Amino acid sequence: MSTPQLDKIYDPKAVEARWSQIWNERGYFHASPTHPGQPYCIVIPPPNVTGSLHVGHALNHSIQDILIRWRRMQGRNVLWLPGTDHAGIATQNVVEKQLMAEGASRESLGRERFIERVWQWKATSGNTIISQQKQLGESCDWDRLRFTMDEGLSEAVREVFVRLHQDGLLYRGERLINWCPRCLTALSDIEVEHENIKGKLYSIDYPLEQDPTIRLPVATTRPETMFGDTAVAVHPEDPRYNRLIGQRVQLPLTNRTIPIVGDAILVDREFGTGAVKITPAHDFNDFEAGERHGLPRLPIFDRQALLDRPGLKSAGVDQAVIDAVAALPAIKARAKIEQLLKDRALLTKVDDHPMAIGKCYRCKTVVEPYLSPQWFVKIKPLAEPAIQAVEDGRIRIIPEGWTNNYLGWMRDIKDWCISRQIWWGHQIPAWYCRHCNKDLIIEDAAAPASAAQSPRLTILQGATPIVGKAAPSICSGCGGQQFMQDPDVLDTWFSSALWPFSTLGWPEQTPELKTYYPTSTLVTGLDILFFWVARMIMMGLKFMGDVPFRDVYIHALVRDAEGQKMSKSKGNVIDPLHVMEQFGTDALRFTLASMASPGRDIKLAEERIEGYRNFANKIWNAARFAHMHLAPTGELHPPVDHTFPGLWIRSRLNGAIQTVTTELEVYRFDRATSALYQFFWHEYCDWYLELIKPVLQDPLHPHGSATRQTLQDTLEVFLRLLHPFMPFISEEIWQSMPHKGETIVTQPYPVPQAHWHEPTAEDTFRLFEQTVGLIRTGRALLNYPPGHEIPVFVAHEEPAANTMLVTIQENLAHIGRGRISPLPISEWPTSDVLRLVADGITVSLSVERGVDLQKALDRLMKQIAETDKEAQRLDGKLNSADFVSKAPPEVIADHRNRLRALSRDRAMLTNSEQQLRAMLGA
RNA sequence: GGGCGGAUAGCUCAGUUGGGAGAGCGCUGCCCUUACAAGGCAGAGGUCACAGGUUCGAUCCCUGUUCCGCCUACCA
16 A cells, blocks of 8 residues: 555455465464463364355354454464364265275275275365464464364363263273264264154054964064064053053064063153054164163164164064165155055054154164164263353353253253264274284174174274373283274364364463363354364363353354255355355455354345445545645654544544443444444544545645544544454554554554543534435425535524533535524525535524525425324323323433424424415415 | 244344433435535434233233244154
8 A cells, every 4th residue: 555546455365475474484373382461261162174164163263363353463472273183973974085086995995095095185285274364364373273183182172081980980881883884884963964854653452472363563664674673662540551561462573572661761652553663773762761661672784874784683673674674774665664564554654744854964774773882982971060160150151041942951961972984084092902802893894783893893882991191001901012002093073172262282281271161262163063162171170270261252153145054065155255245254254254143043135245345445445535635744743633533533433442342241243343334434434534625635724634634633543443353454544644663463452542532522413414314305305406506594592502512503505505503593595495404503504596495395394293293292291290290300301302302393394384385375 | 842032113233230212224394515426404204012920110021822943952
């Protein structure tokens, strides 16, 4: 901007790239524990290393950058710590897809080479999102970039695992878990997305063993699991069936009989047939019911959720049936079985039935409850302090409304399944002595149906793990020296849960850890409140003995303009990079901040971004204007500006500083941006710059230099106020103006100045604005050509306004292009005038030739009608005994005053009406 | 099934100790006024979802209803 006479239009592209680079090169974002100032730290929610910047990131990161830049300017010792997440399943999927394209697979490569391959991929493609973040202007300390599988973070993971194990909070158990048959791994409960579908409820007759003519009707939505049934449950108090408890039924299509048990927990007498099959290996409820009744578990699906031939065989299924259904996926098997049961007249009813199915959050495959040995974290002892921390306010959730959501979930939390049967991730630091567990380690493909792991290696339930940070050297049981590490890796969220302290160096007691932990604010979307936030709180409390952050700010989800969730498959994704290219990064950031209202999802529309692009351009052009009138530099005693415009704009700027700061403190980015926009566009540009133009354009004006000084000072303060929101343009303009310091990034954030506050100037301005408004309205009404100066009569009913009118007179010549007559209303000319009234101000304009009188009259009549309506309303209230006796006195007085003003207005309007009618008649 | 949020101008949304309904975009009219036409000025447009209740007075507080969205959940 050294050549301000150039571009009328702000071109963000070159500017942004340049500053982004300079900021990073000069290390403005670098944090150090030795820096002065109270620490302020945010750890970024690490985006997936596979990711590229989507609009959700853009929102999340913009908010954090606003907070960080604001606090940095406030002089805090700021650290914004960036990083990426190894994203186990997601990353593995990406690389496996590549392999598939090459005709290979992870199995064909083998574990070690596969992992190498993933690291290779990370080295070449894993930093995409980081460079995009820099493009967004994020003021992270990039030197501290971390990755969840860094050496240090992996050390933290092992340390935590071992300590949890020592404290008895880890166990390995054969449980029913959510299994993704495509990813071939366990998922935690929250990694399953539920979807409502139209299912069917089947009623199947199970004949009684003793008397096959008596049949027990069993209701199920999943007939294909029936081969795994090990009992049928009825309600113990159900008169229809309870006498049958203890008897056995023949399981159709098999050679097995299964018992009838009474179970009041599982069975709802009112629902279905009142009899429920129990399939402990394939249903969560049934698993628990099976525990209660000591029932065996018969898995009949394999890892891919196909009907498993050996499983069916050992479940005693008829050979013909096995041949019909083996290796079929559940849905197809269901149709076959439906037919087989129909053939035997055992399928008595099929009803429509809405139901929910679970899908893998990564690949949307229907998950299958699956029996397998997995590692779990005993979560209740960890959840308890995490509930406490939020209840007693050590952690604040903003907006507050989500607190109950958090507490509800935490109070009902289930043990956390942390093992995953994939290769990319932190391999579980547990080893098994080959000798002691020789029957439980299976290293070929002939694993049983419950074998979760790779067919090449399965560690069955019952094996004894030795947990430690490194492989043991000798087995304390048998003295053996051959060990097998657990092949599973940890849930990706396990390492993310440690993020606030692992990234600061834990378990080492680093200066960073001491300075920046607990961190200040966590900014996140609701979608990972449970995945991540809750677990960070639990882990932080457990291992640091303190909360990981003070405030959790939860922002909305970004949707498209139709309110649809953005997704690649829908093709409705707004690409932030494209937006930044088209409208500028500042515009995107400002838009997102302006839409971050609590309690509502964000529907992003391009028009809105365009609007803020225009705002950036407006700022640019105001700066160009200021450049034309820069104050002389190097003056020892810059003149003090006591003019009305100067006093007024400083007072307004002061208000804006106050508002923006207050709103930032309560995370109301929408209101902060709106204050910036409103102030700059509609006060600074629309009024202030217009007010001072005559002064600036007169080289001999006595207030010239004072005005120039104010113009420049207020713009400079505004740029600092704006900087956290629009870092690029604020820096660019700031640099082009007289300034002290290298960069706006580290300049102090504006602070309200008591001596800037000028209530009188603000009152005067309100009157001035009203007056000008009335003149302009009248001018438009009377079709005065622009630039044509007209005589104007102005009066105000308040005596105090008279001194203000003097100020107004001084400024009116330019803005309103009118001159005020000093005459009192009673002495105004009684003919050829149109009088307009508002809030006690009366403005009178003379009518000239060429005016559309009818139009003027129409408008006048409308105003009269509105005035009457309002007067009637007020009058009604003031005549109500209830109102007068019960309403607060100040409200009554206010009503009276308004009514009085209205009646005066009405008189003026009537006068004008008569004038106009007379002229129309003439 | 449980819980939460939303319904205000054509669109997207603000609006707290309850007292005269706002912004941006869009629309209409007039202006290329030497910072900005990505601009300026003026203007049109709203039973604040519906029905009750509390109150002198309700967009706001309470109850119910409808519609939309989200979270959560094992009704087989």
